[in-house]
Amino acid sequence: MNWESVYSALSALAFAGWAALALAPLARHRLVSGARGVAILLALAYLYMLLFTTVPVEGGSFSTLAGVTALFSKAPNVMLGWTHYLAFDLFIGSWEVEDAGKRGVSHWLVLPCLFCTLMVGPVGLLLWFLVRTVHGKLAR
Numbered sequence: 001m002n003w004e005s006v007y008s009a010l011s012a013l014a015f016a017g018w019a020a021l022a023l024a025p026l027a028r029h030r031l032v033s034g035a036r037g038v039a040i041l042l043a044l045a046y047l048y049m050l051l052f053t054t055v056p057v058e059g060g061s062f063s064t065l066a067g068v069t070a071l072f073s074k075a076p077n078v079m080l081g082w083t084h085y086l087a088f089d090l091f092i093g094s095w096e097v098e099d100a101g102k103r104g105v106s107h108w109l110v111l112p113c114l115f116c117t118l119m120v121g122p123v124g125l126l127l128w129f130l131v132r133t134v135h136g137k138l139a140r
Contacts, residue, residue: 001053003075007082010045013038014086017094018118024097025107032101035094042087049080089121096128105135 017038020031055074061067072078093114100110109131117124 003079017090021093021097028101032094032098039087039091046083093117
Protein backbone atom coordinates (compact mmCIF):
# COMPACT_ATOMS: atom_id res chain seq x y z
CA MET A 1 0.00 0.00 0.00
CA ASN A 2 1.30 3.47 -0.84
CA TRP A 3 1.10 5.19 2.55
CA GLU A 4 1.85 8.64 1.12
CA SER A 5 -1.26 8.34 -1.08
CA VAL A 6 -3.36 7.13 1.85
CA TYR A 7 -2.06 10.04 3.93
CA SER A 8 -2.92 12.55 1.20
CA ALA A 9 -6.38 11.11 0.55
CA LEU A 10 -7.44 10.91 4.19
CA SER A 11 -6.01 14.36 4.98
CA ALA A 12 -7.91 15.85 2.02
CA LEU A 13 -11.10 14.13 3.17
CA ALA A 14 -10.65 15.56 6.67
CA PHE A 15 -9.99 19.01 5.21
CA ALA A 16 -13.36 18.82 3.41
CA GLY A 17 -15.00 18.19 6.76
CA TRP A 18 -13.19 21.18 8.30
CA ALA A 19 -14.23 23.37 5.37
CA ALA A 20 -17.85 22.37 6.00
CA LEU A 21 -17.50 23.43 9.63
CA ALA A 22 -15.97 26.77 8.65
CA LEU A 23 -18.99 27.40 6.39
CA ALA A 24 -21.51 26.08 8.92
CA PRO A 25 -23.57 29.27 9.36
CA LEU A 26 -24.75 28.85 5.76
CA ALA A 27 -26.53 25.60 6.62
CA ARG A 28 -25.48 24.56 10.12
CA HIS A 29 -27.35 21.28 10.49
CA ARG A 30 -26.46 19.98 7.02
CA LEU A 31 -22.81 20.99 7.16
CA VAL A 32 -22.26 19.68 10.71
CA SER A 33 -23.88 16.41 9.62
CA GLY A 34 -21.57 16.34 6.59
CA ALA A 35 -18.51 16.87 8.76
CA ARG A 36 -19.67 14.09 11.07
CA GLY A 37 -20.16 11.85 8.05
CA VAL A 38 -16.53 12.52 7.13
CA ALA A 39 -15.48 11.68 10.71
CA ILE A 40 -17.37 8.38 10.39
CA LEU A 41 -15.58 7.61 7.11
CA LEU A 42 -12.27 8.33 8.82
CA ALA A 43 -13.27 6.08 11.71
CA LEU A 44 -14.06 3.30 9.22
CA ALA A 45 -10.67 3.80 7.57
CA TYR A 46 -9.13 3.61 11.06
CA LEU A 47 -10.93 0.36 11.80
CA TYR A 48 -9.77 -1.14 8.49
CA MET A 49 -6.16 -0.14 9.18
CA LEU A 50 -6.36 -1.40 12.76
CA LEU A 51 -7.60 -4.81 11.63
CA PHE A 52 -5.63 -5.31 8.41
CA THR A 53 -2.56 -3.10 8.10
CA THR A 54 -0.92 -2.53 11.46
CA VAL A 55 2.55 -3.97 11.76
CA PRO A 56 3.73 -5.69 14.93
CA VAL A 57 6.98 -4.15 16.16
CA GLU A 58 9.44 -5.80 18.49
CA GLY A 59 9.38 -3.91 21.77
CA GLY A 60 6.19 -2.07 20.78
CA SER A 61 3.66 -1.49 23.54
CA PHE A 62 1.52 1.18 25.17
CA SER A 63 3.05 0.61 28.60
CA THR A 64 6.19 2.73 28.12
CA LEU A 65 7.22 5.73 26.05
CA ALA A 66 9.91 3.60 24.41
CA GLY A 67 7.23 1.03 23.52
CA VAL A 68 4.98 3.66 21.96
CA THR A 69 7.94 5.11 20.06
CA ALA A 70 8.69 1.64 18.72
CA LEU A 71 5.05 1.13 17.66
CA PHE A 72 5.14 4.33 15.63
CA SER A 73 8.39 3.46 13.89
CA LYS A 74 6.48 1.87 10.98
CA ALA A 75 4.49 3.84 8.39
CA PRO A 76 1.26 1.77 8.65
CA ASN A 77 1.18 2.33 12.41
CA VAL A 78 1.88 6.05 12.05
CA MET A 79 -0.97 6.26 9.52
CA LEU A 80 -3.24 4.57 12.04
CA GLY A 81 -2.33 7.19 14.63
CA TRP A 82 -2.77 10.03 12.14
CA THR A 83 -6.22 8.76 11.15
CA HIS A 84 -7.14 8.62 14.84
CA TYR A 85 -6.26 12.33 15.14
CA LEU A 86 -8.15 13.22 11.97
CA ALA A 87 -11.35 11.46 13.04
CA PHE A 88 -11.42 12.60 16.66
CA ASP A 89 -10.40 16.21 16.09
CA LEU A 90 -12.99 16.59 13.32
CA PHE A 91 -15.70 15.15 15.53
CA ILE A 92 -14.74 17.55 18.34
CA GLY A 93 -14.85 20.44 15.86
CA SER A 94 -18.33 19.39 14.73
CA TRP A 95 -19.49 19.33 18.35
CA GLU A 96 -18.06 22.82 18.93
CA VAL A 97 -20.03 24.20 15.97
CA GLU A 98 -23.21 22.40 17.01
CA ASP A 99 -22.81 23.56 20.61
CA ALA A 100 -22.20 27.15 19.49
CA GLY A 101 -25.43 27.11 17.50
CA LYS A 102 -27.40 25.88 20.50
CA ARG A 103 -25.85 28.52 22.75
CA GLY A 104 -26.14 31.40 20.29
CA VAL A 105 -22.37 31.95 20.11
CA SER A 106 -21.23 33.87 17.04
CA HIS A 107 -19.49 31.70 14.48
CA TRP A 108 -16.70 34.30 14.40
CA LEU A 109 -15.86 33.24 17.97
CA VAL A 110 -15.93 29.57 17.02
CA LEU A 111 -13.54 29.88 14.06
CA PRO A 112 -10.39 30.35 16.19
CA CYS A 113 -11.48 27.38 18.30
CA LEU A 114 -11.88 25.30 15.14
CA PHE A 115 -8.46 26.31 13.86
CA CYS A 116 -6.86 25.39 17.18
CA THR A 117 -8.78 22.10 17.31
CA LEU A 118 -7.52 21.28 13.82
CA MET A 119 -3.91 22.17 14.60
CA VAL A 120 -3.54 21.41 18.32
CA GLY A 121 -6.71 19.50 19.24
CA PRO A 122 -6.85 19.70 23.03
CA VAL A 123 -5.92 23.40 23.00
CA GLY A 124 -8.84 24.08 20.65
CA LEU A 125 -11.19 22.19 22.93
CA LEU A 126 -9.94 24.18 25.94
CA LEU A 127 -10.40 27.42 23.98
CA TRP A 128 -13.97 26.42 23.09
CA PHE A 129 -14.75 25.73 26.76
CA LEU A 130 -13.34 29.16 27.63
CA VAL A 131 -15.38 30.90 24.90
CA ARG A 132 -18.62 29.17 25.84
CA THR A 133 -18.08 29.88 29.56
CA VAL A 134 -17.35 33.58 29.02
CA HIS A 135 -20.22 33.87 26.52
CA GLY A 136 -22.59 32.24 29.01
CA LYS A 137 -21.58 34.64 31.80
CA LEU A 138 -21.93 37.68 29.52
CA ALA A 139 -25.31 36.52 28.24
CA ARG A 140 -26.82 36.48 31.75
